[in-house]
Amino acid sequence: MTVQTWTYIFVALSFSLYIGIAIWSRAGSTKEFYVAGGGVPPLANGMATAADWMSAASFISMAGLISFLGRDGTFYLMGWTGGYVLLALLLAPYLRKFGKFTVPDFIGDRYYSQTARLIAVFCAISVSFVYVCGQMQGAGIVFSRFLEVDFTTGVLIGMGIVFFYAVLGGMKGITYTQVAQYCVLIFAFMVPAIFISIMMTGQPVPQIGFGSELTEAYGGGYLLDRLDGLSEQLGFATYTEGQRSTQDVFFITAALMFGTAGLPHVIIRFFTVPNVRDARKSAGYALVFIAILYTTAPAVAAFARTNLINTVSNAEYAAVPEWFTKWEDTGLITFDDKNNDGIIQYVGDPETNELNVNRDIMVLANPEIAELPAWVVALVVAGALAAALSTAAGLLLVISTSVAHDMLKRTFMPNISEKRELAYARISIFVAVLISGYYGINAPAYVAQVVAFAFGLAAASFFPAIVLGIFQKRMNKEGAIAGMVVGFTFTAAYIIYFKIINPAADSAENWLFGISPEGIGSLGTVANLVVAMVVARFTPEPPAEVQKIVENIRLPGEAIAR
Amino acid sequence: MSDSSAHSYWKANIRLVLSLLSIWFFISFGCGILFVDALDTIRFGGFKLGFWIAQQGSIFVFVALILIYIRAMDKLDAKYTLESSSKSDEASQEGS
Numbered sequence: 001m002t003v004q005t006w007t008y009i010f011v012a013l014s015f016s017l018y019i020g021i022a023i024w025s026r027a028g029s030t031k032e033f034y035v036a037g038g039g040v041p042p043l044a045n046g047m048a049t050a051a052d053w054m055s056a057a058s059f060i061s062m063a064g065l066i067s068f069l070g071r072d073g074t075f076y077l078m079g080w081t082g083g084y085v086l087l088a089l090l091l092a093p094y095l096r097k098f099g100k101f102t103v104p105d106f107i108g109d110r111y112y113s114q115t116a117r118l119i120a121v122f123c124a125i126s127v128s129f130v131y132v133c134g135q136m137q138g139a140g141i142v143f144s145r146f147l148e149v150d151f152t153t154g155v156l157i158g159m160g161i162v163f164f165y166a167v168l169g170g171m172k173g174i175t176y177t178q179v180a181q182y183c184v185l186i187f188a189f190m191v192p193a194i195f196i197s198i199m200m201t202g203q204p205v206p207q208i209g210f211g212s213e214l215t216e217a218y219g220g221g222y223l224l225d226r227l228d229g230l231s232e233q234l235g236f237a238t239y240t241e242g243q244r245s246t247q248d249v250f251f252i253t254a255a256l257m258f259g260t261a262g263l264p265h266v267i268i269r270f271f272t273v274p275n276v277r278d279a280r281k282s283a284g285y286a287l288v289f290i291a292i293l294y295t296t297a298p299a300v301a302a303f304a305r306t307n308l309i310n311t312v313s314n315a316e317y318a319a320v321p322e323w324f325t326k327w328e329d330t331g332l333i334t335f336d337d338k339n340n341d342g343i344i345q346y347v348g349d350p351e352t353n354e355l356n357v358n359r360d361i362m363v364l365a366n367p368e369i370a371e372l373p374a375w376v377v378a379l380v381v382a383g384a385l386a387a388a389l390s391t392a393a394g395l396l397l398v399i400s401t402s403v404a405h406d407m408l409k410r411t412f413m414p415n416i417s418e419k420r421e422l423a424y425a426r427i428s429i430f431v432a433v434l435i436s437g438y439y440g441i442n443a444p445a446y447v448a449q450v451v452a453f454a455f456g457l458a459a460a461s462f463f464p465a466i467v468l469g470i471f472q473k474r475m476n477k478e479g480a481i482a483g484m485v486v487g488f489t490f491t492a493a494y495i496i497y498f499k500i501i502n503p504a505a506d507s508a509e510n511w512l513f514g515i516s517p518e519g520i521g522s523l524g525t526v527a528n529l530v531v532a533m534v535v536a537r538f539t540p541e542p543p544a545e546v547q548k549i550v551e552n553i554r555l556p557g558e559a560i561a562r
Numbered sequence: 563m564s565d566s567s568a569h570s571y572w573k574a575n576i577r578l579v580l581s582l583l584s585i586w587f588f589i590s591f592g593c594g595i596l597f598v599d600a601l602d603t604i605r606f607g608g609f610k611l612g613f614w615i616a617q618q619g620s621i622f623v624f625v626a627l628i629l630i631y632i633r634a635m636d637k638l639d640a641k642y643t644l645e646s647s648s649k650s651d652e653a654s655q656e657g658s
Contacts, residue, residue: 066617071598074616078590081621085586088628089579093635207618211608222608240613242598250595257590280635284628291621298617554572556642 003368006378007146014184014382015161018389021180022165022173030418033170033425034101034401035271040175042278046285048175049269051182051390053260053286054293055131056138059185059387064362067301067308070231070239075252075519079455081287081294082253083260086463088283091261092270094470096279097553101271102398103264103462104406110469111477112546114411119484121402123461124264128395128402129436131265131454135392136440139385141360145330146381152441158389159437166393166400166433167426174393175272181386186292188383192367192376193296196303199370210299218310227302230309235348239305245508251519258525259455262463265394268401304366311369312355313346320344323368332358396432403428453495456517460487460524468532473550479536487528494520571642578634582627589615589623 027033040048058080066073098106103124108117136155143154165173190206197209200218213222221229227239237243260266269286270279312320317335327333334356335344346355364384367377404425409416416424461484468475468483498506498517508514515523541547593601594616601612 071613071616074594077617078594078620081624082586082590085583085624085627089582089631210618211606211614213608224608224610224613240602240610246595250591253590253595277636277639280632284625284632287625287628291625295618295621551568554575555568556571556639 001374003146003374003377004148006375007381010375010378010382011147011385014180014386017180018161018165018177021176022169025169025172025176027168027170027172027422030405030422030425031101032172033422034397034405035268036170036172036175038272039274040272042273042282043285044175044179045269045273045278045282046289047182048178048272049266049282049286050289051178051185051386052269052394053266053290053391054182054185054387055391056135056384056388058293058297059189060138060141060363060384061360062363063297063300063304063366064359066298067305067362068359069243070237071242072244072249073298073301075249075256077294077298079253079256080260081290083257084283084287084290086257086261087266088280088287090467090470091267092279092283093276094553095267095466096270096273097276097555098549099271101268101405102401103267103466104402105410106469107462107465107480108406108410110546110549111465111475111480112543113477113481116477116481116484117406117411119481120462120465121406123457123484123488124402124406125399127263127454127458127461128265128398129432129439130457131263132392132395132399132432132436133439134454135388135395136436139388139392140440141332142364142381142384142388145326145332145361145364146378155437155440158385158392159433159440162389162392162396163430163433166396167429170400170425171268171272171397174390174397177393178390181390182289184386185383185390186289188379188386189293189300189363190296192370192372192380193300193303195372195376196307196366196370197299200303200306206296206299206303210302218306223302223306227306230306230313231348234309234313234346237348239302245514247514248508248511248516248519251515251522253519255459255519255521255525256455258459258463259457259521262458262461262466263454264402264458264462265391265398267462267466268398269394300363300366304362304369307366307369308357308362309346312344315344317342317344321368321371323365327361327365332361392436396429396436399432400425400429453499456491456495456519456521456524457488459521460491460528464525464528464532468529470550470553472533472536473547474536474541475532476536476539476542478539479532479534482535483528483532486531487524490527491521491524494524567642571638574638575635578631578638582631586624586627590620594620 031037062076065076095106100106104117104120107120136158139158140151140155143149143157144151165177193206194204197206198204200214201209201212201223202215203209203212210223214220214226219226224240231237231239242249273279273282317337324333336354338352338354344355345352347353364380367380404421408424409421464487465480465484495517598612598616601615602610604611
């Protein structure tokens with residue numbers, strides 16, 4: 001059977017599974033719709049969190065980015081996992097103990113202010129929208145390449161599926177589809193990685209194969225030494241050495257960590273477990289499940305890079321394999337025979353380099369480059385879709401709860417009936433799907449870049465406000481509001497300036513302290529913290545009952561002070 | 563729960579979190595970023611040590627830190643809930 005047939009089979013099978021689960025787990029109440037009734041076992045929540053978290057960027061783009069960045073790619077690996085330590089130690093247990101539905105719920109109640117609540121709603125919606133557009137785009141790339149439909153049609157199909165189970169099941173449907181999606185995506189990521197590791201190093205565990213010697217067929221010697229040698233020979237940067245400045249790597253890593261801990265769609269997952277202890281446990285499970293993919297990704301990156309160079313460097317253009325021409329059709333690989341010798345010169349020097357490979361395609365193209373069986377290639381497609389759709393669903397839920405619960409129920413229409421609230425939640429998911437689909441089709445940058453914005457914004461707005469709310473009893477509404485506004489505005493302005501208004505100036509000499517727009521969120525976080533603490537010092541302390549809330553969430557276990 | 567035991571529970575909690583976070587910082591920002599070049603002079607198997615910590619080792623440490631935290635907090639919770647008479651509705655559903 002061809003790759004095409006296998007792809008249709010896998011995609012159809014996995015999609016019917018998701019739809020089946022959605023029908024089985026329809027939501028009847030707002031509590032089920034927002035937090036799956038608060039009864040999700042920690043292991044299931046760990047898997048759902050992992051799928052929720054690992055987006056099209058993790059699955060499709062990350063290994064590819066690392067294979068072009070080499071050691072600098074580290075900031076994705078550490079940033080997107082290290083944030084879980086912050087989440088588990090500083091946020092998850094306390095927010096569960098606080099026990100509401102959403103992040104704006106916490107901000108609004110802790111800071112006894114509707115203004116704070118609305119700012120949180122605004123931040124949650126903007127972060128989630130930016131992020132969800134990236135997912136839709138990811139799904140579009142996959143559909144257009146492997147199902148050979150038009151990019152727009154691809155996005156529309158993705159929208160349709162997410163819409164179906166998110167609207168029907170809310171958090172309950174999303175949680176259980178995410179458990180299934182985690183299984184699909186981790187299997188799809190690991191199978192080709194193990195195949196390629198065995199092929200290239202004879203070592204079935206990719207994490208070990210990463211540091212092993214290549215087999216005779218690949219020329220022997222340690223994989224990483226070989227890759228360094230090849231890179232040097234062709235004039236690329238040495239793979240295991242860094243190119244970016246230390247402070248930039250430092251700040252990007254920090255921004256991704258704080259952002260991870262501040263992303264509302266990840267935080268709300270901890271409201272779905274029965275108690276505080278389970279919230280801690282599910283954070284542990286989540287990172288274990290995430291680490292399986294994240295420790296494999298750098299190995300995949302090194303394998304893919306070596307394989308790509310071996311396959312295309314100095315190859316005759318007329319004799320390139322089928323995958324090469326197919327990716328060329330999508331415009332994601334381009335070849336320009338500058339010296340007209342019919343041979344692909346793939347080198348570091350832009351003057352003589354003839355080949356451009358889009359970074360987003362490495363994971364998708366990897367099994368084909370390594371000539372793995374057709375079903376493995378198709379499996380990767382199903383995995384990529386699972387990754388994109390699971391994250392999109394989680395984000396859409398945040399948007400919907402922010403509108404229906406935080407804006408309508410808690411702010412503008414407090415007397416709304418539960419039935420009406422549920423209807424509004426479903427309508428807002430519908431509208432959100434339409435808007436994100438539109439931006440998925442017409443977005444400016446590539447998947448990982450789009451997602452990087454969301455992290456900076458989440459880091460600079462939510463993370464400090466929540467941490468201060470728990471660990472500083474004296475923190476008041478004036479401080480929190482000023483901090484969030486300053487952090488968010490500063491970060492958004494910096495990113496918009498360098499990415500949209502004046503992209504020509506986007507280089508190290510113009511950056512503030514040498515920090516790139518990807519890393520500016522960490523400075524935004526610091527700004528938020530400092531402003532919040534200074535303002536809180538000069539304004540009245542929070543009312544007694546709010547201080548009581550803070551004391552309560554600090555008590556052990558499920559205990560509540562009387 | 564009395565105010566003083568709530569206070570000492572919170573202090574113990576903060577101590578635990580701070581010590582775990584200092585390991586977190588040392589491994590990721592320290593070994594993975596600031597001292598990575600120095601550590602790269604040490605090799606094991608096909609890896610340079612700094613490169614390995616940055617791309618894989620740190621992630622294993624993060625997992626270990628959370629697991630230690632879960633253990634330690636369970637112990638701390640048990641100790642302090644025994645001391646107090648307040649009932650805890652730990653309808654704990656063990657993950658299968």
